[in-house]
Amino acid sequence: MTSETNADVVDTAYSAVLHRDLKLSPSRVVSSHGLYIQFDNGRRILDATGGAAVSCIGHGDERVIEAIAAQARALDYCHTMFYSCPSAEDLCRQLIQSTGGQMARAFIVCSGSEAMEAAMKLCRQYFLELPTPEPSRTHFIARRESYHGTTLGALSVGGHAGRRKGYEPILMRNVSHVSPCNAYRYRMDDESTAQYVERLADELDAEFQRVGAYKVCAFVAETVVGAALGCVPAVEGYFKAMKAVCDKYGALLVLDEVMCGMGRTGTMHAWEQEGVVPDIQTVGKGLGGGYAPIAGVLVGHRVIKALEEGSGRFSHGQTYQAHPISCAAAAEVHRIILGEGLVDNALQMGKYLESLLKQRLGHHRHVGDIRGRGLFWGIEFVNDKAFKTPFDRDLDVAMLVHQKGLSLTEDGGIMLYPGSGSVDGTLGDHVLLAPPYDVTTSQIDLIVNLTVLAIEAAFGELDGRPLSTS
Numbered sequence: 001m002t003s004e005t006n007a008d009v010v011d012t013a014y015s016a017v018l019h020r021d022l023k024l025s026p027s028r029v030v031s032s033h034g035l036y037i038q039f040d041n042g043r044r045i046l047d048a049t050g051g052a053a054v055s056c057i058g059h060g061d062e063r064v065i066e067a068i069a070a071q072a073r074a075l076d077y078c079h080t081m082f083y084s085c086p087s088a089e090d091l092c093r094q095l096i097q098s099t100g101g102q103m104a105r106a107f108i109v110c111s112g113s114e115a116m117e118a119a120m121k122l123c124r125q126y127f128l129e130l131p132t133p134e135p136s137r138t139h140f141i142a143r144r145e146s147y148h149g150t151t152l153g154a155l156s157v158g159g160h161a162g163r164r165k166g167y168e169p170i171l172m173r174n175v176s177h178v179s180p181c182n183a184y185r186y187r188m189d190d191e192s193t194a195q196y197v198e199r200l201a202d203e204l205d206a207e208f209q210r211v212g213a214y215k216v217c218a219f220v221a222e223t224v225v226g227a228a229l230g231c232v233p234a235v236e237g238y239f240k241a242m243k244a245v246c247d248k249y250g251a252l253l254v255l256d257e258v259m260c261g262m263g264r265t266g267t268m269h270a271w272e273q274e275g276v277v278p279d280i281q282t283v284g285k286g287l288g289g290g291y292a293p294i295a296g297v298l299v300g301h302r303v304i305k306a307l308e309e310g311s312g313r314f315s316h317g318q319t320y321q322a323h324p325i326s327c328a329a330a331a332e333v334h335r336i337i338l339g340e341g342l343v344d345n346a347l348q349m350g351k352y353l354e355s356l357l358k359q360r361l362g363h364h365r366h367v368g369d370i371r372g373r374g375l376f377w378g379i380e381f382v383n384d385k386a387f388k389t390p391f392d393r394d395l396d397v398a399m400l401v402h403q404k405g406l407s408l409t410e411d412g413g414i415m416l417y418p419g420s421g422s423v424d425g426t427l428g429d430h431v432l433l434a435p436p437y438d439v440t441t442s443q444i445d446l447i448v449n450l451t452v453l454a455i456e457a458a459f460g461e462l463d464g465r466p467l468s469t470s
Helices: 062-074 086-098 112-129 152-157 193-211 238-249 301-309 324-339 342-361 397-406 441-462
Strands: 029-033 036-039 044-047 103-109 139-143 175-178 216-222 252-257 280-283 295-300 367-373 376-381 412-415 417-420 429-433
Touching (some): 062 324, 086 295, 086 324, 103 112, 103 301, 112 152, 112 252, 112 295, 139 152, 175 193, 193 216, 216 238, 238 252, 397 417, 397 429
Parallel strands (some): 139 175, 216 252, 252 280
Antiparallel strands (some): 036 044, 280 295, 367 376, 376 429, 417 429
16 A cells, blocks of 8 residues: 655646636745744745744644644533533633733634734623613724734724725714824924823824714824734824723724734733733734634723623624634643744844844845834835835836746745835735744844845836836
8 A cells, every 4th residue: 555645646737726827827835834934845044024024933732733733632612601621721721821810801813814803893792781871882992004914803993994995885884084103204393202102192182083083983003013014013193192082082092913912012911011901802822822723802800890790791602702722722822832932932032133124134225114012023115215106007116026026046035025005005015924923033133134135136126117107
């Protein structure tokens, strides 16, 4: 009897997968280890972004793999309508402890989009469960150039024009958007940080009043904006001011940390650096480190108290919520992060990454801004540095940089995460860097070297061509 390999049973000339782009055949990854992913054509790529800021402890950690196998042998599935299981209890306890007890309960799902959907429903239910219910609370305020997921509710809250395009007619109408906190683009030259924060707070306050202050369920924001803006942190005092507006009108504060949370920015939760505690928080990518599909909603005491004193239940559920294997994987990832001091390493290595990026690229003619926090950094490209003019969208500069990174050498290159729309949802190009929390200085040296080469290769190709049609 002969053994078959994937190559024997898969017709590599044909794919039955509905890929994201039907006009392109994606490269096929066959294995991964540490910072590297291996393709079926023999090429190897340095994964400097952990996919989409997911692989927070690198690929192929045997401790997590063993935790998955052990859980699968013990219990493969548990229907949460009737039962709980040790791995779910373990993970949720770890998550609440990681907030210093400032959050009360955790709800585990399979993706960030699902987490945002659950958070939105929880906001609505909270106001129905109060001793004096407030059924008029149906409106959400979020920010432009934001991203909260691809399902219809999450996409409705998101403010990224490019991602919303085509779906506008079927999106929720009870959502409105205010300005992002993007100092590089929108703080005026003669405006202090305090004045900028005050202006944004006044804008949010005015939006509450416009829609009807006591119709608003929540203000929703990414603590550090990821893919939509390219790792943009808020300026000092911003979230305190936003929470004050929410408190003024009794609305909830929902912070989306699916991409920036769970240690990515140098503290376990990005809100710890903002001096606020959200009423509801979503987490995702770094929660399971890519080893299993998992995300979660962390719920504050205020919301849980209303449910406990009301119906005593959350009217929401999904088949694979709190899946035993996913929970076991995430719990082991979390133990590794804590046991090896990787959040502090993310903070320290992040400072080194920042200094190196600014040293090597700060004066580049087409690098407008380098921003981020911890091991979560974005590089925004501009046509004219003095005027911050974006490139024409047709040039797809960020994707070109990404492609050049993949093909730097004959046998490999670097994976960068390209994004667009950082100016207005359509214009604006950036790439993200999000290496694993256990990255070393020598690995950061290599990442920055390859990133610089990719950027120079992209703009070298564009030299001699018109960079903008506007």
